[in-house]
Amino acid sequence: xxxxxxxPANFTGGNTQGLDPAPVPTQxxxxxxxxxxxxxxxxxxxxxxxxKYSTKVxxxxxxxxxxxxxxxxxxxxAEVIGTDISPIQPAWxxxxxxxxxxxATDTWTWAENSIDFVHMRYLFGAIADWNGLFKEAFxxxxxxxxxxxxxxDPAFCCDDGTIDYDLAIRALNKLVRDGGEKMGRSFCVVEExxxxxxxxxxxFVDIKExxxxxxxxxxxxxVRLGEIGQFLKSTMDNDIEGYTLILWxxxxxxxxxxxxxxxxxxxxxxxxKRYHAYMNLRYVYARKPEQEKTDEE
Ligand SMILES: C[S@@+](CC[C@H](N)C(=O)[O-])C[C@H]1O[C@@H](n2cnc3c(N)ncnc32)[C@H](O)[C@@H]1O
Numbered sequence: 001x002x003x004x005x006x007x008p009a010n011f012t013g014g015n016t017q018g019l020d021p022a023p024v025p026t027q028x029x030x031x032x033x034x035x036x037x038x039x040x041x042x043x044x045x046x047x048x049x050x051x052k053y054s055t056k057v058x059x060x061x062x063x064x065x066x067x068x069x070x071x072x073x074x075x076x077x078a079e080v081i082g083t084d085i086s087p088i089q090p091a092w093x094x095x096x097x098x099x100x101x102x103x104a105t106d107t108w109t110w111a112e113n114s115i116d117f118v119h120m121r122y123l124f125g126a127i128a129d130w131n132g133l134f135k136e137a138f139x140x141x142x143x144x145x146x147x148x149x150x151x152x153d154p155a156f157c158c159d160d161g162t163i164d165y166d167l168a169i170r171a172l173n174k175l176v177r178d179g180g181e182k183m184g185r186s187f188c189v190v191e192e193x194x195x196x197x198x199x200x201x202x203x204f205v206d207i208k209e210x211x212x213x214x215x216x217x218x219x220x221x222x223v224r225l226g227e228i229g230q231f232l233k234s235t236m237d238n239d240i241e242g243y244t245l246i247l248w249x250x251x252x253x254x255x256x257x258x259x260x261x262x263x264x265x266x267x268x269x270x271x272x273k274r275y276h277a278y279m280n281l282r283y284v285y286a287r288k289p290e291q292e293k294t295d296e297e
Pocket of ligand 1: 060061062063064065066067083084085086102103104105120121122123126
């Protein structure tokens with residue numbers, strides 16, 4: 001990673017700039033990225049074909065329910081349930097989709113061994129205990145069932161040093177890392193390998209990871225990634241205040257009077273065409289082992 005994890009010595013906590021993802025990022029802002037990203041990597045793993053038939057699928061922390069709707073359209077034989085603590089899901093959905101209010105950090109209400117496929121996406125900043133979350137996914141998954149977890153880190157990274165001395169980006173990265181730590185709910189799930197550790201600890205097998213560097217802005221030569229980068233940049237530009245406000249003022253208590261200047265400098269950094277920043281995104285796929293046969297069977 002090219003981006004330093006701490007601000008330079010003369011960083012005072014704010015008159016540079018700083019941004020941070022909000023504890024609950026605005027759904028509207030994330031949607032364009034989501035739509036783009038899932039077209040890179042959708043429902044791809046060994047065994048996906050079985051979802052053509054009668055299966056029960058859970059989407060945890062579903063938000064506006066984009067993923068269940070897409071999945072249900074593609075696999076009409078599946079019953080797809082999206083859960084969330086916020087009732088922000090649409091009413092007009094495919095007949096094989098429904099939504100339920102449920103806190104993913106509590107014990108799930110779904111019975112043991114009852115779900116064929118558990119999907120979780122963009123829960124960074126929302127989960128204190130990733131091992132606990134994956135433990136519930138494991139418990140509710142049928143033997144031989146699958147999970148898919150997708151997370152993105154809001155910290156800016158770079159491989160060619162072009163962002164290394166930008167104080168706004170340094171402040172953003174510090175805000176994200178320190179804010180997550182103080183809240184006890186990390187925003188840097190990819191960096192901390194939390195999905196992988198949790199999948200392993202829960203007992204899943206055949207754990208696979210697929211990693212992407214998502215450019216911030218259209219600087220990459222790859223046309224598809226460039227398009228995603230433009231979405232990502234626009235989203236950040238639009239939502240930066242929503243992402244940073246609570247962390248800056250309430251969680252970390254950084255100097256109030258420096259916040260607006262920081263925001264302005266962050267927006268300037270986003271527009272800087274010489275910068276080659278990206279965010280890390282990781283898909284983790286895993287399978288619950290088939291039940292071991294006992295001697296009596
Ligand atoms: C960034 S959104 C992602 C939405 C969706 N997964 C997607 O990819 O489009 C995070 C969602 O997680 C939900 N969430 C946060 N904490 C939660 C919890 N403890 N239990 C269930 N959902 C939660 C939020 O309400 C929000 O809708």
